[in-house]
Amino acid sequence: MTAVGADTSVRRSVSRRAVLQGTGALIVTFTIFPVASSQETGGAKTSAGAPKLPGSLTNAPFLDAWIRIDADGSATAFTGKAELGQGIKTALLQVTAEELEVPLNHLTLITADTALTADEGYTAGSHSTQDSGTALRNAAAQAREILIGEAARRMNLPADQLKAANGTVIAPNGARLSYADLVSPTLLHVQAQPNSKLKDPDSFRIMNRSQPRVDIPGKVTGGSVYVQDMRLPGMLHARVVRPPSYGAQLATVDTGAVERMPGVVRIVRDGNFLAVVAEREYQAIKAMRSLAVATQWRERPALPKQADLAATLLSLPVEDFTIFEKPVSTSTAAATAVEATYTRPYLAHASVGPSCAIAQLQDGSLTVWTHTQGVYPDRQAIAAMLGLAPEKVHCIHVEGSGCYGHNGADDAAGDAALIASQVPGHPIRVQWMREQEFAWEPFGPAMITKAHASLDSSGRIADWDYGVWSNTHSTRPGPAGSLLAGQHMARAFPPPPPKPLPQPEGGGDRNAIPLYELPRAKVVHHFIPSMPIRVSALRSLGAHMNVFSIESFMDELALAAHSDPVAFRLEHLNDPRARAVVTTAADRFGWAARQKGGNGRGCGFGFARYKNLAAYCAIALELEVERETGRVRVQRIVAAVDTGQVVNPDGIRNQIEGGILQSISWTLYESVSFDETRILCVDWSTYPILRFDSVPNRVDVDLVDRPGQPFLGCGEASQGPASAALANAIADAIGKRLRELPLTAARIKAAVGI
Amino acid sequence: MSFASRFARITVGVIVTLAVVSALFFAFAWHSSIDPVEPPTASAFDHAVVLRGAQLAALGECVTCHTAADGRVFAGGRAIPTPFGTIYSTNITPDPLTGIGQWSLAAFERAMRAGVDRKGRDLYPAFPYDHFTLLRDEDVKSLYAYLMTRQPVRVPAHPNELDFPLNFRPLLAGWKLLFFRQGRYRQDRSHDETWNRGAYLAEGLAHCGACHTPRNLLGAEKKDQHFGGGESENWHAYAINSASQSPVPWEANTLQFYLRNGWHALHGVARGPMTPVVENMAGVPETDVQAMAAYVISLMGQPTPERVRHAEGLATRKVAPPVAAQPDNVGATLYTAACAVCHESGRPLPFGGIDLALSIGVSGEDPTNLLHVVLEGLPAAGEAPMPIMPGFAHTLSDPQLLALLTYLRSRFAAKPLWSDTETAIRHAQEAERRR
Amino acid sequence: MELKVNGRIHSVAAAPDTPLLYVLREDLQLNAAKYGCGLGQCGACTVMVDGEAVLSCVVPILLLQGKEIMTVEGLGSIDKPGPMQRAFIEEQAAQCGYCIPGMMMRAQALLQKNPQTSDAEIRRQLEQNLCRCGTHMRILRAVRRAAQLMQTPETAVDTGRST
Numbered sequence A: 001m002t003a004v005g006a007d008t009s010v011r012r013s014v015s016r017r018a019v020l021q022g023t024g025a026l027i028v029t030f031t032i033f034p035v036a037s038s039q040e041t042g043g044a045k046t047s048a049g050a051p052k053l054p055g056s057l058t059n060a061p062f063l064d065a066w067i068r069i070d071a072d073g074s075a076t077a078f079t080g081k082a083e084l085g086q087g088i089k090t091a092l093l094q095v096t097a098e099e100l101e102v103p104l105n106h107l108t109l110i111t112a113d114t115a116l117t118a119d120e121g122y123t124a125g126s127h128s129t130q131d132s133g134t135a136l137r138n139a140a141a142q143a144r145e146i147l148i149g150e151a152a153r154r155m156n157l158p159a160d161q162l163k164a165a166n167g168t169v170i171a172p173n174g175a176r177l178s179y180a181d182l183v184s185p186t187l188l189h190v191q192a193q194p195n196s197k198l199k200d201p202d203s204f205r206i207m208n209r210s211q212p213r214v215d216i217p218g219k220v221t222g223g224s225v226y227v228q229d230m231r232l233p234g235m236l237h238a239r240v241v242r243p244p245s246y247g248a249q250l251a252t253v254d255t256g257a258v259e260r261m262p263g264v265v266r267i268v269r270d271g272n273f274l275a276v277v278a279e280r281e282y283q284a285i286k287a288m289r290s291l292a293v294a295t296q297w298r299e300r301p302a303l304p305k306q307a308d309l310a311a312t313l314l315s316l317p318v319e320d321f322t323i324f325e326k327p328v329s330t331s332t333a334a335a336t337a338v339e340a341t342y343t344r345p346y347l348a349h350a351s352v353g354p355s356c357a358i359a360q361l362q363d364g365s366l367t368v369w370t371h372t373q374g375v376y377p378d379r380q381a382i383a384a385m386l387g388l389a390p391e392k393v394h395c396i397h398v399e400g401s402g403c404y405g406h407n408g409a410d411d412a413a414g415d416a417a418l419i420a421s422q423v424p425g426h427p428i429r430v431q432w433m434r435e436q437e438f439a440w441e442p443f444g445p446a447m448i449t450k451a452h453a454s455l456d457s458s459g460r461i462a463d464w465d466y467g468v469w470s471n472t473h474s475t476r477p478g479p480a481g482s483l484l485a486g487q488h489m490a491r492a493f494p495p496p497p498p499k500p501l502p503q504p505e506g507g508g509d510r511n512a513i514p515l516y517e518l519p520r521a522k523v524v525h526h527f528i529p530s531m532p533i534r535v536s537a538l539r540s541l542g543a544h545m546n547v548f549s550i551e552s553f554m555d556e557l558a559l560a561a562h563s564d565p566v567a568f569r570l571e572h573l574n575d576p577r578a579r580a581v582v583t584t585a586a587d588r589f590g591w592a593a594r595q596k597g598g599n600g601r602g603c604g605f606g607f608a609r610y611k612n613l614a615a616y617c618a619i620a621l622e623l624e625v626e627r628e629t630g631r632v633r634v635q636r637i638v639a640a641v642d643t644g645q646v647v648n649p650d651g652i653r654n655q656i657e658g659g660i661l662q663s664i665s666w667t668l669y670e671s672v673s674f675d676e677t678r679i680l681c682v683d684w685s686t687y688p689i690l691r692f693d694s695v696p697n698r699v700d701v702d703l704v705d706r707p708g709q710p711f712l713g714c715g716e717a718s719q720g721p722a723s724a725a726l727a728n729a730i731a732d733a734i735g736k737r738l739r740e741l742p743l744t745a746a747r748i749k750a751a752v753g754i
Numbered sequence B: 001m002s003f004a005s006r007f008a009r010i011t012v013g014v015i016v017t018l019a020v021v022s023a024l025f026f027a028f029a030w031h032s033s034i035d036p037v038e039p040p041t042a043s044a045f046d047h048a049v050v051l052r053g054a055q056l057a058a059l060g061e062c063v064t065c066h067t068a069a070d071g072r073v074f075a076g077g078r079a080i081p082t083p084f085g086t087i088y089s090t091n092i093t094p095d096p097l098t099g100i101g102q103w104s105l106a107a108f109e110r111a112m113r114a115g116v117d118r119k120g121r122d123l124y125p126a127f128p129y130d131h132f133t134l135l136r137d138e139d140v141k142s143l144y145a146y147l148m149t150r151q152p153v154r155v156p157a158h159p160n161e162l163d164f165p166l167n168f169r170p171l172l173a174g175w176k177l178l179f180f181r182q183g184r185y186r187q188d189r190s191h192d193e194t195w196n197r198g199a200y201l202a203e204g205l206a207h208c209g210a211c212h213t214p215r216n217l218l219g220a221e222k223k224d225q226h227f228g229g230g231e232s233e234n235w236h237a238y239a240i241n242s243a244s245q246s247p248v249p250w251e252a253n254t255l256q257f258y259l260r261n262g263w264h265a266l267h268g269v270a271r272g273p274m275t276p277v278v279e280n281m282a283g284v285p286e287t288d289v290q291a292m293a294a295y296v297i298s299l300m301g302q303p304t305p306e307r308v309r310h311a312e313g314l315a316t317r318k319v320a321p322p323v324a325a326q327p328d329n330v331g332a333t334l335y336t337a338a339c340a341v342c343h344e345s346g347r348p349l350p351f352g353g354i355d356l357a358l359s360i361g362v363s364g365e366d367p368t369n370l371l372h373v374v375l376e377g378l379p380a381a382g383e384a385p386m387p388i389m390p391g392f393a394h395t396l397s398d399p400q401l402l403a404l405l406t407y408l409r410s411r412f413a414a415k416p417l418w419s420d421t422e423t424a425i426r427h428a429q430e431a432e433r434r435r
Numbered sequence C: 001m002e003l004k005v006n007g008r009i010h011s012v013a014a015a016p017d018t019p020l021l022y023v024l025r026e027d028l029q030l031n032a033a034k035y036g037c038g039l040g041q042c043g044a045c046t047v048m049v050d051g052e053a054v055l056s057c058v059v060p061i062l063l064l065q066g067k068e069i070m071t072v073e074g075l076g077s078i079d080k081p082g083p084m085q086r087a088f089i090e091e092q093a094a095q096c097g098y099c100i101p102g103m104m105m106r107a108q109a110l111l112q113k114n115p116q117t118s119d120a121e122i123r124r125q126l127e128q129n130l131c132r133c134g135t136h137m138r139i140l141r142a143v144r145r146a147a148q149l150m151q152t153p154e155t156a157v158d159t160g161r162s163t
C-alpha cells in the first residue's frame, strides 16, 4: 500500500522504538495522560478546573500525542480509535491532512495501540469522528499554526503573512520552509489550547470530498488486513473447548487420546477453561473436536422460557430511573388515549468472521493482537485476569470482521492471553469456531417498551408516558470477570455487577426521550439488573428499540389524529435541523404523492436524532407484503442525514446504507433462540440474517450539508429510524400494527389472517 | 408430481391408444362452456368457509404448483419441463381476465371433478383431478370461497410449449377414457372415522399417490402398487406402504410429527418436492394430519420382527467419534473430512446433520435422493431458520461419488449397493452440469 | 500432494482430509479466502475450482488433485487490480470487507460463465454469501461494474497469475 495506507502492514512497521526515536518525545506524554473514561460512551472526563479541550484532546492534551512530524517531513497521526470497517481511518486522515496542510498520501495513521496511542476508551457509540476527529482536527490546526509560527520566527515575518500548504510554509515572496526543516524534537510537545484556528469550510480541499477508503484496496486483493491473517514466527494454533451452556461445570476430561493426536502441543486446563494447542490449524480443530467428545460437563437449566420472555423480564426486579419529566402545563382536555407495548428479542452481533486473537508471553510481558473495540480496557481486564501489571500487557488493535458492538473479540483476546501465559514464548492464535461465536457472544439485550399518550381535540399530543425495560447494554472489559476466560478459570472472577449507562447517552434508555415537543411527558428507565442471558453493547444499544417504539407509536397517534405521519411529526418538531432531515427525506421520496397504502403495498417513515445529540436521520421506505405468505419485499428507501460538518460523504453513505440493511435484518428476521439450558442458535441455519434476494431494489442517502458545524457521529444513526419505517410501512400495507420484533413473515401472515 | 415422465408416458399412451379411442373420441372430447359470472365479492362468502378453504388449499398443495419461482402467489406460471416441451400452471387468483374471476362454482367444481375448464377444454392431468374428484361438495365450495377471496393478480397464462400431438388438447379425452373415473370418496365401514378421514384426505385432496405410487407406461398410477414408491420432479418418492425401507419403521405419532413439522429425529428432514408439502401442512388442522398419518400407517402394516430389531439396535447404538482419515478408502476419508463435521456433530435435528444410519436416503430403495442432496446440498435461501448443507457437485468426480455412496450404503445401511448406481450417478452429474 | 492455485503448482504437506481453506491460508499464506463458519453456510471462503464457485471450508484437498483453483489473489494485485477488484474499489464496495473476497469469487465464476448476466441472476447466485455490514447495495453495483469492465478491452486483460 501507499503511504496513505495505514493498513496493518504499514502500521506494524512503525514500531514503538521508531516512535520513541522520533522527534515527538511521545513517551513523556503517556505518563501524564489523565485516566480515560471506560464508559460505553467513550466520553472524556475533564478534571475539574481545567479548560475544556475539544474532543479527546481532554484525554491526552499534548499535541504530539496526536500528531508527529519526522525529520524527513513525513507526518503521522495517532488515534485511540480503531478501524472496525466503518472507514474511520480514512476520515481521520482527511481531517488531519486538511488542517495540517499535508497531502493525504504523506500522512500515516496509527490506530489503537496501548504503547502508541492515547486512551480514547472504546471505539463505540458513533463517537470516533466526534471525539478523535475533533481532537485530531484541532491538534492538526494547532500544529500547523505552530509550524507557521516557527517559520515566521525564522523568516522574521509576521505569522499572518505566511500560509501553509502541501507540508510547507510559504511566504508572500515565495520563500518556503518545509515542515521537515521546521520541526524539532520538542516543537509539538506542547499542551493543546481550547481554541484552534480551524480552516474555513469553503477552503477545504480534502474534507467534505468523497475520498476512496484507504483500507479497501488491501481488502479486495488479499492483503494481510485482519488479525486472522497474521502469521508470526513460531505461532501455534489454539482452540477452546467451551462449556455447552452458561454455568456448566467441567466434570471429567480424558485428555490421553487427544494428547497423542498429530501436532498437538499442549492441552490447557484451568477450572472450566479447556483448550488445546497444536502446530497446525486443522490439527487444532480436529483435536478440539476429539477433546470435546472426551469431556463431560454438568449442566443445569437456568434460562427463561423463550416463549414467555417478555413476561419473565417484566417479572424481574427493577431499578427505576425517571430520565425525563415535564409536568403538566396549560392542560387542554385529552380527547383520545392511545397505548401500546412493544417487544424486542435478544439479537446477535453475528459477525461474519468469528473472533480471533493472538497473544505472546515473552520475558514476563504479554503482547495481544486483538480486534477489540477498546485496547486500554481490554488490557486492564487481561492484566487483572493474569495478575500482571497493566504495563506488562500491550494490546494492539488489528482489524477483524465487523463487530457492531461488543462481540466475542475481547473474550477471544482473553482466551489467547490465558493460553499464552501457559505456553510462553510462542504466539498463540485463538480462532473461535462459528458455533462458539454464536453461543458465547454477549447478545444485544431483549427489551420491552410501553407507551401511553393522549391527543387533545386538535389532534396534538397532550401528554406522553413511556417506559423501557432492559438489562444493561454494556458488560465490556475492564474487570477480569467481564472476560469468559476470567469467568471460567479456576480462580473464577465474577462478572462485574451490571450498571445502567447514564444519560444523556444512556444504554437501554438511549433515545427513550422523544425529540418531539410534548406539553407533558414522563420517561422512565426500568433497569433490570439480573441477566438471564449474557448481554452487552450491540450497535445503537437501546436506540434501535426505543426509536422503533416511539416512531411506531407516532404513527399510531397520527392514525388516531387522522393526520399524515410526516405532517404529524413536523407538527411536534421544533428543532430546525430535525425538520430539515424530515422534509428532505419526505421530498426526495415523494411522500406527498405516494400511492395510498393497502393491498399489500405501503410506505413508512421513521426519524430520530441518534442519542438526541449525534446525527439526525430520517428514513422513508416503500415495501410490498405478500399477503399469502407475509413475506416483505422492500422496494426503495430514501434516507436524509445531518452529520454536522461532513468529512467523507461516501463514507457516511456507506455507513448509513449498511446500518439500514442491517436494521432490516434485525427488524424482520432475527431473534436469539434458546431452551432452558442452552443457546440454540449456533450457526447461520439457526440464526438466519438478510440474504441477497431480500435486499431492497434501491437505497438513496441524502446528506444535509452543515459546513462548519461540529462533527456528529452517524455510524449507528440509521438503525432505529429504519426499523420504525419498516414497521410503519407494513402497517400501511396490511392495515394492522405489529409490535413484536422481529416482524417475521409468519407474524405478518398471522396478522393479515386468511 | 412427476410431470416430466408422466407426460412422456402419456404421449406414448395417447398415440398407441388413438385408434382404440377414436370411435368414442368425439363423445368425450366435447364439453360445453359454462357462462362467465361477475367475480364474487369477498362478502359473498362466510368467513368460516373461507378459513376452511385455506386449510383445504394447504392440504391440496395448490400454492406449490400455482406459483412461479419468483411470481405472485396463485398467479400460476410455474414451468414444468417435460421431454416434449414445457407446461405452465395457470393463474387461479380471481382476476377476471387472466385468472378464475369469472368462474362460477359450477365451473370450478367441474374443473376439480372432471378436469375440464370453464370454456370446456380438457385439462392436462398435471392437475390431479383424478384425486380431486373424490372431494365432498362442501369442501369444493370451501376451496372456491378461499380462492375467490384471494388478491386478484393480472398475470396472463404462459402458453404451454408442447409439441404435437400433445398440444392437441382433445386427445386428453382418450386418456381420461382409459384411466380416469369420476366419483366421490366412499366410506369404508370396516375402519373407524379417523381412518376414513385420513383416507379421504390422502387419496383425494392431498393426492399422495400422485408421487408415491408408481405409474404404468401410459402414465397412470398402478393401482396394484398403491403407495409403492414413485417419482416426482426427478426425486424418488419413497414407498409408503409395506415396502417402506425406513431404517426405523414409521409409527402413527412419528409420521404425524413429521408431516406437521417437516422433520423427525428418527427420520430426518423432508427434502425435495416433499419440502413444500410439509410446509403447507403447517396450516392444516392437527386432527387432519393425525388422520392421514393413521391411514398411511395402516397401509404400511406391522413391520417385520427383523426391521424392529434393526431399529432397536439403532436406538441403542453408540455413535463413534469422528475417525481419522483412511487413505486407502476414499469413501471413508471423504465421509470423515466432508460429512462427519455435521453428521456426527451431535447437534439435534432439524438443523444438525442426521445420523446417516437413520437416513432413508442411505437405506432407501433408490439412490436418487441421496445423489441430489450430496450434489446440490441444501442451499441457503430466505431468512427463516432452515438446515443448510453445502453441495459437492463441482468437486466430486463420478468415481469419488461412487466411493462415497458405497461407503455410506455399507456402513450405515448394511445393505448391498443399489443396482446400477453408476448410471444413476452419471445421470445425476449430467443433470447437475445442466443446472 | 500437489495443488494448482492461481496458475502455479504447489506441493503441500497437509493431510488429504484437510479442507482447502486451511491449506490456502496456512500453507500457501493466501489471505483472501476467509474462515466464516467452516460449515458451508456463509460463503466467506468461496474460491473457484475449475471455474465454479466452491466453498473451500468443506472441500478436502484430496478432491482437488489436478484441478485449477483460483483465489482473489489470482484476480490481480494491489498494484495491478483485475477488473473485479477494480470494480469493488471504484464502487467502494466494502465496510469491514471480511465477506468481500468470497463475494468476488462467486461473482467472478458467474461472470466468466455468463458475462451478460441479469441482476436477478446476480442476486440469485450471491444468495449463498452473507454480509453482516449491509454492503449489499454496493456489492451488487460492483458486480455489475465488473461485468462492464470485463467487456471493455483495456480493462479486460487478465491480470491473474500474479504472485
Ligand code: FES
Binding pocket: C034, C035, C036, C037, C038, C039, C040, C041, C042, C043, C044, C045, C046, C055, C056, C057, C058
Ligand atoms: S466459511 Fe466456508 S461457507 Fe462459511
Ligand code: FES
Binding pocket: A085, A352, A401, A402, C094, C095, C096, C097, C098, C099, C100, C130, C131, C132, C133, C134, C135
Ligand atoms: S463488508 Fe463486513 S461482512 Fe460484508
